[in-house]
Amino acid sequence: MSDTKLIEVKDLAKHFEVRAQGAREDKALLKAVDGVSLDICEGEILGIVGESGCGKSTLGKTVLRLQEKTSGQVLYRGEDLFAMGRVDMKEMTKNIQMIFQDPYSSLNPRKKVAQIIGQPLRIHNAGTPAEQITRIDHLMDEVGLNPKFKRRYPHQFSGGQRQRIGIARALALGPEFIVCDEAVSALDVSVQAQILNLLLDLQVRHGFTYMFISHDLAVVEFIATRILVMYLGRVVEIASKDELVNQHVHPYTKALFEAFPVTDPRARKGKKQIVMGDVPSPIHPPTGCHFHPRCPYAEPRCREQYPPLREISPGHSVACWVV
């Protein structure tokens, strides 16, 4: 790991206009990502955890400019992605790639495996057709697929094998930075372990930098080097893995760790402190700190003002008035 910043996200926001449920207003603003700043250094695995609707997937897609931003900046080695023209952006796709959650919908059902993996090579005219075929075989081998199956269609593979196809496709152009959006969440545990190993092996071999998005605390805790916790579009806590796992301070982070089922029946929590209430709708988030209605430590100030993200120790920032 080096200190060179590969990705810098500055105050990024992505809002969607949605049809409101109530009859009075006909449009509402869903602030999926609302002022997120973060840096990712070369060789790092930044884990992003949060529950559904916290904006972690939107963040991943916006960082890669797969959708336009509302405001803010995303810098890749100091270059602003959103300031790039079409040609530059196409060049940029060689460096930044994505691995998706659903191995069923992320592969085009009408293309054979060789076409799917070879598509990035074709789009960027990488090498002669013969070189491309060699490259496809090599990529399949690298992700643990036998190249002799390259004439098959995606539906003829199991979930784990499809995920390998998706990984091979992301690898094809030799990227530096890969966003893994719930990349192992749809898989069975035993297959999930295979894919996690594969992702780590590839990182060692190619020096990738990952942004690893997941709702599964155990997976993030295992794979990440640094962890960021999101709640309703905002960063609530960010720290190195060890610090976040052992010394998390934000009440929401505490609630997440408390709620996460431990795979040890002797550690069964009995009457543990469970955070009550539902995740509020991101269309009408609570005023002030978004977590205050569920927070056992909430003060009057929490209701009025959103707490800024402040550094409490080197590399450990938290957005909370109380800590």
Added chain:
Amino acid sequence: MSEHTQLELLEIQEPGPWRETWYNLKKNRGAMTGLGIIIFFILLALFAPLVAPQDPLDQLIEARKIPPMTDGYILGTDDLGRDMLSRLIYGARISMVIGIVSVGISLFFGLIIGVVSAYYGGILDKIVMRVIDIMLAFPYILLTIVIVSILGPSLTNAMIAIGISQVPKYARLVRASVLAEKENDYVIAERALGASNLELMFRTILPNCLSATIVQTTLGVGEAILSSAGLSFLGLGAQPPTPEWGLMIASSKEFITNAWWIVTLPGIAILLAVLGFNLFGDGLRDILDPKMRS
């Protein structure tokens, strides 16, 4: 890698999507009957000069209104002494061309409009959809008549009119399936790989929307044949002496009491052709619509 050996255990040969469709089609009796009828008419159309016993335009005044199975005329002759069988065979040629060309026109414009409108969305989509709503609000036959009257009555113009009048239907159908399909992750994935909008629209999304379109296209050919017969019957399509089925009915309707075959046989020909396409289209829908494979 160790997984190779495991993968080989899973070696089960499964067919590609097209072969699977064909396999399911073979078991659908209605679709196969329809396909048989379609192939029969297409063969007739292709080899009309070889199959037809006579020239369809040859008049023989002394052999007028000969009933079927008489004097070597298998299906009899019409009021001008032309061989009915030959006229029906040549009629197949015209009907097939009309069906395919006019559906081709609808499909070409419908696909482009539907894909572009759904892909870009926003204002463009709203405008396109309102125009299409207006077009659909016109009675279909009225719209066709208006177009033909502007272009002038002829077989070619009838094809164009039928084609244009059906564009909204295809555009809507394609738009709906593109809207559903473009939400899939594979579209985002291919965009992340640097694929251009054109590539995404026509090489990535469109092929996955074809199954619904193919069904509509098949049914559409039958409809187009029916429409062209209707237009010709009204005098807005084919002009005499073209052996067009609709025109044949129109020009002989007064003989229905004394020479039934002149009117009835072209009617049966239309019925069979349309039935063939409908049976095949319905069969295809059964196979393709429940989202292909499990």
Added chain:
Amino acid sequence: MKDTTKNTNKVLLSMEHLNFSFNIQRGVVKAVRDLSLTIREGETLTLVGESGCGKSVTAHAINQLNPMPPGEVVSGSINFKGRDLLTLPMHEIEALRGTQISMIFQEPMTALNPVFTIGSQIADVFMTHQKISKQEGLKRAVHLLDLVKIPSPETRVHSYPHQLSGGMRQRAMIAMALASPEPGLMIADEPTTALDVTIQAQILDLLNDLKSKVNMSILLITHDMGVVAEMADRVAVMYAGRKVEEADVFSIFEEPRHPYTLGLLNSLPSNQKYKGARRLEAIDGTVPDLLTIGEGCPFCNRCTFALPICSKEFPGETVITEEHSVWCHNHKAVEEIIAK
């Protein structure tokens, strides 16, 4: 730590040698093979396994929710309170559903009727079993919603399912299951899989809480070892249609005897032994296709302990303790590994 295994309790349901198949176009899928289970009163039995292992088919075989055809009970029996469910006529099964055997699903939206308020749906359950007025039924519904900890139950009782969040819907489903006069068995099919972790914790807590209040047995279907650890009294591990190991929850986690159970535990990134590690001990390969599976142990192609006999015949039961059984030819090898 209380001993959760209550040997003394009466058997509520016993499944004997169930074989369940699906006859599909490409052949016969033997979804469940020779499966025997017992559920005692007041206990939580967990069926754990990965997709396609037959755990949901097993659960649906009990209240006969599997589509038949293509599904088919090839052999076996399911005794519930002295009656064989598989030979009962359909109307008696229907009478049992929702009264003595209730079910909660992964996605409650599909199980709740979208056009009725949850209050009236719960009241309906009361009214089918007892002669009470709608008014009285609604009153009891409020009480139940309160029991499952839905805030302000008096107003929520008039809500439609789509107005509730996922966690609330799951609570409403549980309330409906409790509305029957004698909730004997609750089948919970991945009840928290679609929920966020903080909500999952609430629902699991609620289920544990209710189980002690109402004398209810739970058959919990899950793929999540975390949920197993939180909820189970006893655990049956399934793989490709077979039960491979059954034990009390502590034995499963601490002294697994089947290579698959061991592999499953080793696949968990939360496993304590991975503190600081950068590699998991994954099970290689993938689950076999149920169409082409033979008579051997279904796990043999991925098993590092496999013997030549494993691919030929499925092992018989090895009883380790009264509560712990394993079906493996080479369970001794696993025992040695664990002992280290």
